Amino acid sequence: MKIDSSFSFGDRLDDIAAIQAEFQARERLGFDGVVTAEIRNDPFLVVGMGAAVTQRIELRTGIAVAFARSPMTTAYTAHDLNVYSRGRFTLGLGSQIQAHITKRFGMPWHGPAQQMAEFIRALHAIWDCWYDGKPLNFRGECYRHTLMTPDFTPLNTRYGRPRVVMAAVGPLMINTAAREADGILIHTFCTPKYLEEEILPRIDATLAERGRRREDFEVSFPPFVVTGRTEEEFEAAKQRVKYRIAFYGSTPAYRPVLECHGWEGLQPKLNQLSKNNGWDRMPDLISDEILETFAVVGEPHQVARQIKARYGHLVDRLTLESGLPEDVLSEQIRIMRG
Template sequence: MLIDFHTVSHPPNRLRTVARELESVGYDSVWTTETRFDPFIGLTLAADATERARLCTGLAVAFARNPMTMAMSAHDLHTVSEGRFVLGIGSQIKPHITRRFSMPWSAPAARMREFILAMRAIWHSFQTGERLRFRGEFYRHTLLGSFFDPGPSPHGPPPVLLAGVGELMTEVAGEVADGFLVHSFSSRLHLEKVALPALRRGREKAGRSLTDFQIHVAPFVVSGRTEQEYLESVEHARAQLAYYASVPGYAHVLELHGLGEVGTELYRLAAEGRADEAASVIDDDVLDVFAIVGEPKQAAAKMLERFGDIATSMAFYQLDGGDPDRWAPVYEELRAQQVAAPGAA
């Protein structure tokens, strides 16, 4: 299992420096999310500053683009990084797509399936020179003259990992992607009861198994080097869990754990204009279900116990840019316990 690091909102120049630092520490991959900055620009700079670590979008917003623009960016970054790029994508939610990006929204799972298939058709044309002929319900790509064709990458197309929470999108990941990005607002039970069965159904549609399929988890981790850091981590996790638990599309995750009333209470507070009280709804029991809680040694052990037999890569959830030094104790324990585990290479 790879041990990775998520950065979320670092500006491109800062991401270049952080990526170099993370690689020197020993992290296997550097992930960055599309929030305040374009992830492709930051990772392009990071590619020039690193030699070994994978460089991953976790995630880039697919529906803010079209398959051609996403395929071009990914192709270039995979080439620049000499085959170290991983394209992690997701749909985002309807308000962001329609109101922030002013792009169409409909049938997200079906649209995403076609989006990935269209990218693969585009990459195939890049690699082989064959005529581009993709005609779908949502996307149509039939023009790629030599003037616009970048030609083959010596590293081939990048792997595609798709994020999902609902069963339909998760099944699409199993069918047409190379891996799955587990939402941080998840749990071992949700993976066992919902995500893994959906991924297997998707793989069966594609005539494949989960054997070489990547599963990346980035759970909320509550820990710290000092009591103050620990308490800050607790408050941060409560606030983030309250936000995700208030999203109607994630209600089924709460209901699976018999926690539907948590979502109901959060909806009520939001309706009454009392969103600043939302974090108080996340008590210790709810926190323990959806977060890894403990001092560094305990946190590392819990991460491996909860996800070690499922994940192919693992990282800590970060809302802001993330401070590698702050997470060093957990990383060191996680690496040490991984090496000490039975069967470790």
């Protein structure tokens, strides 16, 4: 099992030295990868910063919003980062939701499963042209790419095409990931029970239909973790994770996870609070039982063994937040890999 570290740079984008030092620290600690997300900033820019000062660690987006871009612009960016990192880049894509695509990004929405399948196929058609010399002639319902001249074809193809992994929650998107991508990014709003009973069987069935081997498909998951070196840190982490569980639980798309545990009645209550600006009251509906079902809860020296016991037999990669001292993180990585 590989262990990745999530990377959030907040408002420090102007401190390049500090950002690069954090990438180096994660490589030194033994993490297998660093994952950047598209939240307040572009997720690709810091990947380039990290690639410049590291040698081994994998560099991944988790996620970049696919539908905010075209397959062509994404193909160029992913290619360049893979070359710049000498083959260490993985393109992690997600769909976002319709309102953000159409109202925030001002881009068209065709339905996430169909559009994501076409997006990934278009990427590979473009890369087939660049890396294998095939004519570019992709004609889909959402995207069309039919022109590529030598002047606009990248020259350095020695590192091959980047791997493409895809975020998925519902059945259609899970099927799409298993059909089209090199791996799946499981949403953090998930439990071992839902993963084992609902998600993994669907992945296995779809891979089998496509004649693909499970060992060639990567399952990655970022678990909720509640821990801290002091009682104050622990309580702050507990409230932070309760809020995130409540936030995701308010969304109808995530209701099946609650239904798996008989908590489907919680979703409309959380949803109503979210519509009435009751965000600060939503965590109060998350009991300790619900918290401990979704999250690994314990002292720093305990959580690594709990994470391994819960997920070591289910997933190929884990993504962890890294707010603990370096010696603690190093020991946690050792335990989870052991």
